[in-house]
Amino acid sequence: MVSNNWHERALKDIENTLINVFSQDCASENLLKSMKYSTLDAGKRIRPLFCLASGVLSDADYKNILLIGSALEIIHCFSLIHDDLPIMDNDGLRRGKPTNHIVYGDAVALLAGDALHSLSFEILSSEKLKLSDNKKLNIICRVAKAIGINGMVGGQTIDWLSSGKHLTVDELKEMHGLKTGALLKASIITGYLAGDNYSQNVLMQMEIIADKIGLLFQIVDDIIDVTETTETLGKTANKDHEQDKATYVTILGLDDSKQLAATLHKEIINLLKQHDNSEILQYLTDLVYYRNN
């Protein structure tokens, strides 16, 4: 059984890797402060944790997957800064503290997001990542696609343009698969790709499982948005409802959403049990399912 020790140690290692990434000169002290403000010492670190967990399946080097996971977390943090801006979700609270633009102003927040975006690819292409050029290129390509027009940005655009409109469950699933699921999936897949004990067959199965984990993450996100308080969430509760956005809860209702999440959780655990060394992935799936923030 995976102990909390693994989780605690991984969180520390992720934090230290991120701190290291920021220990470089920056043309603007304010820009660096703003980047660190939204990246260090906060968040559940779900994406790097999944990257570490799937790397175990292919015997990936721990330092390599820490770097890849940290690059993905940095992308996630940049998307949160942009998402919170007044021209997007206009939110004042994130991870239990004022959002980046509230502290540093809209322009610096926007630029900090841009700089984090760029920094993530600097990490993935750096010599610190001890992988063959082919592997690196494959990983960089996966990440770029996951956050691009057919990934996070595409999904965010659909989400933005569909505010106030009725979506079917399938449309909602597709939108979230892009906006949130694609980066989560990239975390699981790139962790696996980083190792040498690798098979095309397992990769295909991990792709299917990763899609389901992304979906579970989103359904739970929609549920806790209405069942938990702003204090517990660390961000404004009931925000989707206020902004008239379609969610699993608004389309299916709370009980059916909970039932869907429970079924999906069981299904993912059963699929993972078919793979050796998947205990940490199972542990993280539980974490996604049982979380309250």
Ligand code: GRG
């Ligand atoms: C220009 C590439 C680019 C992106 C900008 C703003 C934007 C486009 C995309 C936003 C994507 C987004 C914010 C998706 C929401 C994802 C989500 C559910 C965030 C909460 O994730 P958690 O629960 O948060 O993992 P913590 O704080 O724990 O890290």
